[in-house]
Amino acid sequence: MTRTESDGGADDRLTSVLRPVRAGNGFEEALEQILQILRLGLVPGGERLPAERDLAERLGISRVTLREVLKVLQDQRLVESRRGRYGGTFVLARTEAPGEHELRRRVAEVDIEDVLRFREVLEVGAAGLCAAHGLDDGPAGRLREALAGTRDAPLADYRRLDTLLHLTLAELSGSPSLTAQYAAVRARVNDLLDCIPLLVRNLEHSQHQHGALVEAVLDGDADGAREVMREHCGGTAALLRGFLT
Known part of the structure; x- marks a missing residue:
C-alpha cells in the first residue's frame, strides 16, 4: 500500500468525527475532536494525521489555532512532528503512564x-x-x-x-x-x-x-x-x- 493510499484511508475514517467547530470555543472543540480521533484509534500509532491545511479546513479553524492544538498533543506525547518529504504529524503508540x-x-x-x-x-x-x-x-x-x-x-x-x-x-x-x-x-x-x-x-x-x-x-x-x-x-x-x- 502506498503512503497516499494509507493517508486516504485514514481520511475516510475521520469523516464521521471531524466537523467545523463553533467560533466561540474553536481551540477547545478542535482539541476535543482530535483527542477523540486518537482515543478511538482512528489513526493508529505510527500513522500520520491529515495535513495541517486539510485538518484546519475540516475543523473550520486557522492553521495558527491548529498548530496550538497540535502543540498540546505533542506536549502530552500523543503525537510527534517529523520534517522532510514524508514528514507531518504522526500519532505515537500509547503507553500507560504511571497513575x-x-x-x-x-x-x-x-x-x-x-x-x-x-x-x-x-x-x-x-x-x-x-x-x-x-x-x-x-x-x-x-x-x-x-x-x-x-x-x-x-x-x-x-x-x-x-x-x-x-x-x-x-x-x-x-x-x-x-x-x-x-x-x-x-x-x-x-x-x-x-x-x-x-x-x-x-x-x-x-x-x-x-x-x-x-x-x-x-x-x-x-x-x-x-x-x-x-x-x-x-x-x-x-x-x-x-x-x-
Whole structure:
C-alpha cells in the first residue's frame, strides 16, 4: 500500500468525527475532536494525521489555532512532528503512564455528562439572575475583585481563583440553594479538571470570557451574561470530554 493510499484511508475514517467547530470555543472543540480521533484509534500509532491545511479546513479553524492544538498533543506525547518529504504529524503508540490506571478508575466513577450539564444550568442561571436583578456597589466590587484575582493569578493558583470567581457569581445570584448546589458540583468539576493539563491557550481564552461575563452582568445584560456563560461552560466541557471520555 502506498503512503497516499494509507493517508486516504485514514481520511475516510475521520469523516464521521471531524466537523467545523463553533467560533466561540474553536481551540477547545478542535482539541476535543482530535483527542477523540486518537482515543478511538482512528489513526493508529505510527500513522500520520491529515495535513495541517486539510485538518484546519475540516475543523473550520486557522492553521495558527491548529498548530496550538497540535502543540498540546505533542506536549502530552500523543503525537510527534517529523520534517522532510514524508514528514507531518504522526500519532505515537500509547503507553500507560504511571497513575493512569487510577485516573481511569476515578473518571469511571463519575457521570461526566451529568456533572457538566448540571454545572451549565447553575452557572447560566446564576449569571442571568445577577444581571437581571442588578448589583449594588458592594457586590459589584466583590465581583470585580474576584475577576482581578484571576487576571493576576500564577498558573499554579489559577484554578482556585477561577473557582472563587464563579462561586462569587453564584453567591451574588441571591439564591442560597443555588450557591450550595453550585459549590457541590464545582467540587466535582475541579476533580475532573485536576485530571487534565493546564493549557495556557485555554486559560487566556477563559480570561477573555470572564471579562465579557462580568461586563455583561454589571451592565444588566441578562441575555448577554447567559450566552457568555453558556459558551464558557462549553469550552471547559469540550476539554473534559476530549481528555476523559
